[in-house]
Amino acid sequence: MTISFARGIPAPECLPVEELADCAQTALRRDGATILSYGSTLGYGPLREWIAERHGVEPGRVLVTNGSLQDFHFVLSVLGPGAVIVERPTYDRPRKILLEEGRELTEIRVDADGLDVDELPACGPAALLYTIPTFQNPTGVTLSEERRRRLAQLASERSLPVLEDDPYGLVRFEGEPLPSLLELEGGEHVLYSSSFSKTIAPGLRVGYAIVPAALASELEPLAASTYITPGLLAQATVDEFLRRGLLEPSLERVCGLLRARRDAMLEALERELGGGQAHWSRPEGGYFLWLELADDVDASELLTRAADAGVTFVPGADFGGAPNTVRLAFSFVSPAEISEGVSRLARLVASTPATV
Numbered sequence: 368m369t370i371s372f373a374r375g376i377p378a379p380e381c382l383p384v385e386e387l388a389d390c391a392q393t394a395l396r397r398d399g400a401t402i403l404s405y406g407s408t409l410g411y412g413p414l415r416e417w418i419a420e421r422h423g424v425e426p427g428r429v430l431v432t433n434g435s436l437q438d439f440h441f442v443l444s445v446l447g448p449g450a451v452i453v454e455r456p457t458y459d460r461p462r463k464i465l466l467e468e469g470r471e472l473t474e475i476r477v478d479a480d481g482l483d484v485d486e487l488p489a490c491g492p493a494a495l496l497y498t499i500p501t502f503q504n505p506t507g508v509t510l511s512e513e514r515r516r517r518l519a520q521l522a523s524e525r526s527l528p529v530l531e532d533d534p535y536g537l538v539r540f541e542g543e544p545l546p547s548l549l550e551l552e553g554g555e556h557v558l559y560s561s562s563f564s565k566t567i568a569p570g571l572r573v574g575y576a577i578v579p580a581a582l583a584s585e586l587e588p589l590a591a592s593t594y595i596t597p598g599l600l601a602q603a604t605v606d607e608f609l610r611r612g613l614l615e616p617s618l619e620r621v622c623g624l625l626r627a628r629r630d631a632m633l634e635a636l637e638r639e640l641g642g643g644q645a646h647w648s649r650p651e652g653g654y655f656l657w658l659e660l661a662d663d664v665d666a667s668e669l670l671t672r673a674a675d676a677g678v679t680f681v682p683g684a685d686f687g688g689a690p691n692t693v694r695l696a697f698s699f700v701s702p703a704e705i706s707e708g709v710s711r712l713a714r715l716v717a718s719t720p721a722t723v
Contacts, residue, residue: 370708372680372695375504375654378628381621381698382568386613387604394603402599408591409583410575411602417609418575424554427580430590433597435534435562435574436460441593442495442530442558442576443468445585449494454482456657456686458504458532461497474687477503479648481510484517495528500548502535502653505686505694509651512545519551526556533561537618539652540626549577558582563605565654566618571601625654631702632656632695632709639713647695654698657683660691664719669693678711 394402402411409415410431419426432438439461443451451465455474465472473493475486482498498518500510510518522529531548549559554577562574578586590597608614629650636647636658648657660666666682667690673679683692697705 369674369677369679370700370704370711372678372697372700372705372708372712374699375696376569376699377565377621378624378699378701381624383608383613383617386611386617387568387571387608390607390611390613391600391604394600394607398603402603404599405596406599408587408596410597411599411606414573414602414606414609415575417606418577422549422559422577424577425580428554428577428583429575430578430583430586431573431575431597431602432590433572433574433594434564434569435532435560435576437593438560438574438576439464439497439530439532441586441589442528442560442578444589445582446494446528450491452487452490452493452496453687454498454503456505456683456688456692457497458499459681459685461532462687477506477508479508481508481514482518484514484521487518487521493527495530496522497530497532498548499532499535501533501545502538502650502655504535504653505655505681505683505688506657507648507650507653507655508657509545515545515548515551519548519557522548522552522556529557531557531559533559534565535653536561537566538622538625538654540622540629542651555579566614566621567605567608571605572598573601573605622652625652625698627702628697628700628705629656631705632697635706635709639709640716645716655694655696657688658693658695659689660693660716662691664691664716666691666693669715669719672715673712676711676715678708678715680712 414431415426415429418429450471450473452473452475454477473490476483481500502509529548548557559577563571646659650656667684670682681694683694684690
């Protein structure tokens with residue numbers, strides 16, 4: 368059996384299947400004539416209102432989309448040409464989109480406290496800064512509060528659009544929540560993107576963006592030309608789930624399940640690769656951690672052998688990381704599978720041929 372540390376998806380037991388089935392039925396019976404037809408391009412009205420209230424903004428600033436990656440596509444389209452500042456490493460899908468567009472990437476390193484904001488003043492003009500400040504994909508690290516405040520200040524001073532991608536912020540196992548960049552900057556230059564994929568269920572494909580009102584009016588025709596109307600049935604199902612007060616208890620349960628998996632991975636890494644053989648992040652939430660192997664280990668070569676040994680992962684180079692780095696997702700596999708998978712991986716690392 369192959370043990371996959373590759374995909375950041377929730378384990379089946381994390382999904383509130385019965386609750387969502389009942390919510391979908393209620394939504395259809397209550398508002399079926401609306402949600403089974405064409406509707407507002409900006410998304411299901413009651414859900415936009417719930418999101419707006421939660422974030423303290425006007426509903427007119429909320430766009431509900433088919434997953435948060437669509438937010439990235441839309442924002443990139445309306446901001447026009449220019450370089451994009453990204454973290455190094457960063458989420459591979461936006462990185463791939465930017466490279467395929469031929470965009471110039473200005474990369475700023477990530478350390479244990481997140482994006483190194485001190486590098487930003489030296490960066491040239493840019494159309495956008497894209498960041499995942501909380502439980503970052505792929506490293507799992509979180510931008511410190513001091514750096515958040517500094518980044519919000521720089522965005523305002525430089526009139527630099529910042530897209531804050533926050534799909535994991537509520538999936539916290541320990542520590543205290545930090546203010547979002549949106550809160551700190553006020554939303555004039557910071558655009559906020561999130562989804563219910565990691566907090567409720569990814570198959571619903573419900574994401575959202577919070578943007579300045581003027582930008583929302585630009586995004587509306589773009590969304591209309593893309594899909595005419597979003598998936599209103601899924602959005603209404605999410606809305607019913609939220610208004611029943613099911614989010615917090617569901618999150619508590621999910622965070623417990625994910626914390627057990629994270630702890631199993633940390634324990635296995637310490638047992639198998641401790642003593643200075645490798646280094647790794649210790650995320651306080653989210654789905655991933657970042658593994659840094661010895662300098663002479665090529666993670667892409669290691670993956671080829673790992674597939675034959677029944678364990679998979681994503682090489683860090685896919686995210687713009689160094690050749691000896693690896694992203695490990697702990698969200699899907701069980702604690703027992705995590706223990707076995709890390710053992711298999713450690714044996715492969717130990718048998719890596721020495722480079723001259």
